Every structure is written in structure tokens, then in C-alpha cells.
Amino acid sequence: MSEHPGVLERLLSGDVTALARAITWAEAGDARFQRVLSGANERVGKGWRVGVTGPPGAGKSTLVNEMIGAHRAADRTVGVIAVDPSSPFTGGALLGDRIRMDGRSSDGGVFIRSMASRGSRGGIARATVDAVDAMDVFGFQELLVETVGVGQAEYDVVGAADTVLVVLCPGAGDGVQALKAGILEVADVLCVNKADLPGAERLVSDLEEAVELRAVGLRDGWITPVISCSAGKAEGIAEVMSALASHREWLEEGRLREHRSVRRLAQVRRAVAEALDVELWEAAGWRDRASHLLENGKAHYDVVADLINGLRDAVREKTEGSTKER
């Protein structure tokens, strides 16, 4: 070990503050995070990733708290990323998910990080997957991502998780809601929380019907179970955990490799798109060229065509040039 070990070395030796700093770098888009992760690439993929999503107030944080408890009782370590929304006006955020997980984090086997969405609108932040990768490298066995409270169509969590748990509660719509496309389709496990409230049984049967009609949980032949629980009373937690474990077994027996490589590829594609945006829009002067063309009265699709054709020509010239050299 060097005299002043860096963040990567400290992270690999189990220093929580190094993990915390790496996540801060990931959130800031700091290039040092990429170097940390590249230095530990072979350790990514050991933990199991569960995404917990659902509408605001459904009880996601409370259920996550119970899930942490269940994992700890079985002596498994847990890392949690809990995402809350950033203000679109000031960029600030009040992150309150930790309150529901009171006391869990003092136990050495639990790491909880609150994350602001910072303008992302898919239910998680741009840096959420990076942060989960960092917790994975650190060595946490169970990795949980709690999304912001979502509506019907924010399902970026699919790209962050091996298993997606959708948490609902009674009193938020009829059976047709359960048939709509969007968040319910991506559920590997459906959980009706607050099962002691009126309307819970009806919601469970509506969801079960939707599963039967193949309107939800369409993915790859897995039949999505519908579980009811009362996270606030710690009831039904064992059933939720067992449904999650079944999905894990099912994936591990079959499509896990494919599932994960599709996800990795999407992650690379997203990072490329972000990097290209910076490279072209700022560094290569696309912003200036676009604003120049617009001011000269060009229609906006013509401006787009001009930029894209210019790029295509440049790429073609380069490949032809290098073929000739050979």
C-alpha cells in the first residue's frame, strides 16, 4: 500500500468514505470515477440488483427498510441507492428516504446513499447505475435501487436492475389502470402494499387478472407474481423476499447472461450519446454552426440534416483515407 492510498485502493480495501467519494464523482460527471471503475472492472457483477419502483406514497422506502432487515437477518450485506427528485427550478433537492431506514445504516453491513435525480426523468438519476456498480465493486451482496415516485411511464430502473419490484397501494385507480402499458409491464414482482387498507383485495385480483391476460410482466416467459404486504407493520415481507428469490433463481437458470449483456450495451450506448453530445455540440462547434444556420432562416430539420451529413462525410473520408494507406 502506498503512503497515501487513493480512492480506488481504499474502496477495494473496504473504506466506506472512499465508496462515498467515488459516488460523488460519478454524480458530478468527474472523469476520476471512470478511472476508479475501470480499475476494478472484474469485480462488477457479483451483487444482485433489485429495482424498487412505484407511485409516490406507495411505501417504497418502508418496504426497502424491511428488505434490508430481511437480508441482514440472513447475514447478507446490502447497498441502497434511494433516488428523490431535484427541483426543476433551483436544482436543489430534499432527500428524505433515509428517515424511513432509520438506524439501519449504523450496522456495518448496510450502506445507504440518497441521490437527487438531477434532471433525469426516467425515475433514476444519470449516475444511479454507476453508483450501483461502485457498491458492487465494494462487495455488497444485495444491491437495491429505490426510484423516485413514478407515474405510468418512468421505467429506466429496468436498466439498473436484475429484478424489478413494482410497489402499488390501494385507492389509485380501477382495473383498467392495471392493463395500461408502462410501469406494470416491466414488473418481475408486483407488490400490493398497505394490504390492510380497503380496496387491497380488489387491486390484487385486478392485477392477477392483468397478469393472466398477459398485460403485465411480459418479459421472457416469467409469470409475474402478485404479493400483498403491509410494510409498515412488517407483514408479508417473507413472501415478498421469496418471490424476489424465485425470480433470481429463474434468471440464473436461464437468461441472466443475456439480460445483463443487453443492459451493459445500453449503458455503453447512453454514455456514448452523452460523450458525443459534449464532443460535437461544444468542442466541434455544432452549437455555433446550428445557431448560425437558424439565424440565416434555415428550417430546423435542414439544420439537423446539415450537421448529420457533415459528420457522415467526415467519417467516410476518414475510413477511406485509412483504407488507402493500408
Add this chain to the structure above:
Amino acid sequence: MSERRIRVLIGKPGLDGHDRGAKTVASVLRDHGMEVIYTGLHQTPAMIAEAAAQEDVDVVGLSILSGAHMQLFPKIRDELTSRGKGDVLLVGGGIIPHDDIDALEADGFAKLFGPGTKTTDIANWIEEEMKTRFEKEGDEV
């Protein structure tokens, strides 16, 4: 690309159950563009320090109205230091006598804000402090 944002933990140590002030300050800091983690009532020094470490906050703000600040505040400072977070910008507020303010500010606390402080003054002061701190920071990969 994103930028570095100021992250703040607002903690309520000990047994006092009044968090109107803590919530007010948390909201004002949020409106100044900071990311504020509020950890709720009845926190032990170890809980606050552990949360600060995991959240990698730049600022820890403690609110106390019970009179136990001379017992709890230094303990929190020690718990932070033992977790490698001794460099955090440590501030506090509440019903704290002038003599105690002087003692704490001589002992690891950057600033104590008493009753009557304008909330925007707190936000502006933190922004100014963090500007110089972010410039100086330099962790190696």
C-alpha cells in the same frame, strides 16, 4: 454534464422533538440549489456521523433546542473524525448561549447560528465557504 453540488446533512441529535427549525433551514438550502439530506428526529451522534460518511456530504448542520449541545456536539465531531470526515464543514443552530457558541467555535465548529439569524444568510454563508473548499479539494484516484 453535471456539476458538483453542495450536499448537506441536517441532523437532530438527542431527545428534543422539535424540528420545525431544522425543516425550515433544510427547505431554504434546497431552494438555494443544495442537496439536503434530512435524517429525522432522535439521532445518536454515531447515526449522524455514519450517515454523513455514506452520503459524502460537504456540510453537517446540527439543530438542537434541548440544551444538550455541549454534550452532543463534541461527540458528533469526534464520531465524524473517527470516520475520516473530520474535514466536513460543521455548523449548528438552536438555543445556544453566547459562551457556548464561543467554546464550540473554538473547538471544531465553523459557525453556530442563533435565534434571529436570517435563513438566507445561512445559505449564502455556506455557499461562500464551499466555493473556496471545492477549489482546494484534490483527491487522487
